[in-house]
Amino acid sequence: MLNTDFIPKCKALLNLSILSSILILSSCCDKNGPTTTSNPAGLIEDPAKLEMLHSLVDLEGNKGRLYEMTYTVDYKLDDALNAGIVGTNSLVQFVMTHLMDYTSPKTLSMRYDAGCSAFACPDKNSGDFLMGRNFDFNHKDEKGDRIMIPAIVVHTAPKGGKKSVSFVDGQFVFYESGFYTDGETDLSMLMALPYLLLDGINEDGFAISVLKLDGNPTRQHYPDRKNIFTTVAMRMLLDRAGTVAEATEMLEQYNMCMDDDPASYHFFMADATGDYAIVEYTFEEGEKYPTRMEVLRGDDIWRYVTNFYASPSMIDSPHGSVISTHGKWRYDTLKVNLAKYQYKLNPTQAMNLLEKVAQGPDDEEQRSTGFTQWSEVYNLSKKTVKMSILREFGRTFEFTIE
Numbered sequence: 001m002l003n004t005d006f007i008p009k010c011k012a013l014l015n016l017s018i019l020s021s022i023l024i025l026s027s028c029c030d031k032n033g034p035t036t037t038s039n040p041a042g043l044i045e046d047p048a049k050l051e052m053l054h055s056l057v058d059l060e061g062n063k064g065r066l067y068e069m070t071y072t073v074d075y076k077l078d079d080a081l082n083a084g085i086v087g088t089n090s091l092v093q094f095v096m097t098h099l100m101d102y103t104s105p106k107t108l109s110m111r112y113d114a115g116c117s118a119f120a121c122p123d124k125n126s127g128d129f130l131m132g133r134n135f136d137f138n139h140k141d142e143k144g145d146r147i148m149i150p151a152i153v154v155h156t157a158p159k160g161g162k163k164s165v166s167f168v169d170g171q172f173v174f175y176e177s178g179f180y181t182d183g184e185t186d187l188s189m190l191m192a193l194p195y196l197l198l199d200g201i202n203e204d205g206f207a208i209s210v211l212k213l214d215g216n217p218t219r220q221h222y223p224d225r226k227n228i229f230t231t232v233a234m235r236m237l238l239d240r241a242g243t244v245a246e247a248t249e250m251l252e253q254y255n256m257c258m259d260d261d262p263a264s265y266h267f268f269m270a271d272a273t274g275d276y277a278i279v280e281y282t283f284e285e286g287e288k289y290p291t292r293m294e295v296l297r298g299d300d301i302w303r304y305v306t307n308f309y310a311s312p313s314m315i316d317s318p319h320g321s322v323i324s325t326h327g328k329w330r331y332d333t334l335k336v337n338l339a340k341y342q343y344k345l346n347p348t349q350a351m352n353l354l355e356k357v358a359q360g361p362d363d364e365e366q367r368s369t370g371f372t373q374w375s376e377v378y379n380l381s382k383k384t385v386k387m388s389i390l391r392e393f394g395r396t397f398e399f400t401i402e
Helices: 017-023 047-053 077-082 088-099 188-195 230-240 244-251 328-340 347-356
Strands: 066-071 117-122 129-136 151-156 164-169 197-202 207-213 226-229 254-257 264-270 276-282 292-297 372-379 384-389 397-400
Touching: 047 066, 047 188, 066 188, 077 088, 077 226, 077 230, 088 188, 088 226, 117 207, 117 264, 117 328, 117 347, 129 197, 129 207, 129 264, 129 347, 151 188, 164 230, 164 372, 188 197, 188 230, 197 230, 207 230, 226 230, 230 244, 230 254, 230 264, 244 254, 244 264, 244 276, 244 292, 328 347, 347 372, 347 384
Parallel strands: 066 151, 226 254
Antiparallel strands: 117 129, 129 372, 151 164, 164 197, 197 207, 207 264, 264 276, 276 292, 372 384, 384 397
16 A cells, blocks of 8 residues: 555646636536536546546436446556556556656555455346445544545446446545545546456456455566556456456466555456356465465355455465454355355345445444445346445445446
């Protein structure tokens, strides 16, 4: 996680006359049209990019908590895969040099983290395959007060790739709730959205999510492989993998690197065929950093995951399933409830289970290590996502790939 001096609330760095002409294209909006904004995007000049950045829709009218956007310009995935991105620092440099039109006199920055819970099972009524996912992270300011985030739903349709919808925490580039219409927050870092995803699904029904692990970050170093960072890998998989099998084969071709992070991550993925897997990077004997990729699949115990290593090779680790308590109560809740229903839930039951493992400040037993920013039930067969935000389970939003 980075701690640099970039503050996105900056004045425009360029002539705002370009922006003024573009803003005419962003008509005032209801839930079906763009949300009007006068915010600058000082590092962007290209009219197509500016139009895109000013096309976000506030899905709640004007609350500033949940936005939707279609990313219409080329985010240059091939270049990202060839760039050897190994962490958030090098990802920022890639975004600046390849996706923005100007470099910044300030130090731009981002951070990345992910608590979370996830599971997969068939719908007991329809047979559709479901994936449940909570994204948990507790953003706090210098006083320790919780920061309200903007969740951003990002649609992509890359040329020659697969369409997808993914979900981004805007606070990871230091955007706060309501940033889009405050009149001053610079929008340039929205160009990074395809590479900030925390989970998503593509047109083939392949879905992936990332979850935090304690301990040293993954640093593979095979000389015959290119380096790849967590979120770049997820973008690659949504764009190019149709199944869990294809996804794991692609990951094996790269060195997974998390150089700027104080911790590691594992992936939970599933697809429309009913396959699912946990992908972890564990330790070879004598290694300080995780380097061995393990794919855990084919058994009911790999249907659910939280924030400790699931691999049997890590069972005696402080961050393994026996000793670690990070996410243990959530893991046990998933385990008990999925077994109770013989690993088959309808979508309502799946969302109810996510509510059972949601984290928040009202946790009387003080078990929570984060705050549930959003909860999702993915229907991998129908390629849809039902989402609730901020533990408001009485209200949901539904998204499709289109």
